[in-house]
Each structure stands twice: as C-alpha cells, then as structure tokens.
Amino acid sequence: PDNIDYRYSMAYLYFDKKDFAKAQKEVDAILDINPDHPQSKVLKALLAAQNKDFIGAQKILEDNIKKGFDDDFTKISLSRIYTELNIFNKAEELVNNVIGHNPDNLNYLSDLAEIYIKEKNYDKALEFADKILAINPNYILGNILGAKTALLKQDYELAKDYAQEVIALDINCAQGYYYLALVREKTNDLDEAIECMKRAILHDLNN
Numbered sequence: 001p002d003n004i005d006y007r008y009s010m011a012y013l014y015f016d017k018k019d020f021a022k023a024q025k026e027v028d029a030i031l032d033i034n035p036d037h038p039q040s041k042v043l044k045a046l047l048a049a050q051n052k053d054f055i056g057a058q059k060i061l062e063d064n065i066k067k068g069f070d071d072d073f074t075k076i077s078l079s080r081i082y083t084e085l086n087i088f089n090k091a092e093e094l095v096n097n098v099i100g101h102n103p104d105n106l107n108y109l110s111d112l113a114e115i116y117i118k119e120k121n122y123d124k125a126l127e128f129a130d131k132i133l134a135i136n137p138n139y140i141l142g143n144i145l146g147a148k149t150a151l152l153k154q155d156y157e158l159a160k161d162y163a164q165e166v167i168a169l170d171i172n173c174a175q176g177y178y179y180l181a182l183v184r185e186k187t188n189d190l191d192e193a194i195e196c197m198k199r200a201i202l203h204d205l206n207n
Contacts, residue, residue, distance in 0.1 A: 008039055
C-alpha cells in the first residue's frame with residue numbers, strides 16, 4: 001500500500017477513465033506519504049481543474065516548477081490551465097518550449113492549435129491542423145481540430161471536408177457526425193443536420 005509508483009499508476013488510470021473520485025483518493029494517499037511527489041501534484045491540479053478550480057490548479061503547477069519539477073507533463077498541464085484562464089502568452093510559451101524538443105508530438109501541436117482557437121486566431125489554428133495531418137494523415141484528432149476551427153471561421157465547405165474525412169477514417173466517430181451536423185445546420189440543410197446529429201448521439205450516448 002505504500003508503493004507510490006503503483007498508486008500513481010492506478011491514479012493516472014482512474015483519471016484517464018474519468019473516474020475522478022477514485023483518482024482523487026489515490027492522489028490523496030500518495031501525497032500523505034510524500035507531499036512533494038511531482039506527478040501526483042500534477043494530477044491533483046488536473047483534478048482541481050475538473051472542478052473548475054483553475055486558480056488552485058495554477059498554484060499547484062507553478063509550485064512544482066519552482067521546486068525544479070519542470071518536466072513536460074507539468075508544463076503542458078500548466079499551459080492548459082493558463083489557456084482556461086486566458087493567459088495566452090504564458091500558455092504559448094510553455095507549449096512552444098515543450099514542442100522545441102518534441103517537434104512531431106501530435107498532442108502538443110494540438111494543444112498549441114487549441115490556444116490559437118481560444119485566441120480566435122483561426123488561420124494559425126488551421127495551419128497547425130494541417131501541420132499535424134502532414135505528419136500523420138490518419139490522425140483523426142487533426143481532422144476534428146480542422147473541422148472545429150473551420151466552423152468557427154465560418155468556412156463551412158472546409159469544415160465539411162474535415163468532418164467527412166473524420167467519418168472516412170472512422171465511421172463510428174461521433175465528433176465527425178457532430179461537426180457535419182453543425183455545418184448542415186449553418187447551410188440550412190436541416191434534414192441532413194438532424195440525421196447527422198442522430199448519428200453523433202448514437203455513437204456517443206453520454207454526450
């Protein structure tokens with residue numbers, strides 16, 4: 001019961017499965033043993049963010065960095081918190097720092113694109129969506145990112161292309177149908193919009 005590595009692995013698994021209550025229990029147990037366990041503090045911050053306590057999460061992660069625990073997990077998590085708090089310059093700085101030594105990491109590139117979306121810099125976000133797809137044309141999240149950004153930019157034809165590519169890659173992907181439904185609604189093709197949204201619900205009943 002006192003093996004921190006095992007407990008952390010369990011905590012992260014619970015977090016990844018969105019069982020946040022059990023994840024919190026494991027994190028609390030670890031921090032009772034070692035209050036400065038850096039990875040568990042990151043999970044504690046991410047759990048705080050799930051409860052919309054972004055200021056609390058920010059303090060935990062900044063404390064990690066002050067104590068020298070400035071690994072990629074801490075930095076990328078803090079960048080997401082900064083994004084939620086609309087502190088875009090710091091968010092970009094952290095993500096670019098991480099991308100500097102992980103230039104082809106699709107998750108990190110996606111994080112940077114999400115920052116640009118929140119800044120309403122849609123052209124830059126689309127640039128990164130295309131960069132992601134140039135690295136891996138079959139990366140579904142890159143197409144989802146493109147569909148989301150193009151829709152916000154009101155480029156409905158482009159959004160439709162991205163959404164249809166999502167469905168071509170995975171016919172069961174709810175988000176492909178979701179964004180296609182939104183495009184159909186924006187272009188007044190309401191019957192098709194309804195059918196697409198029905199399929200989105202079918203493939204993601206909990207959403």
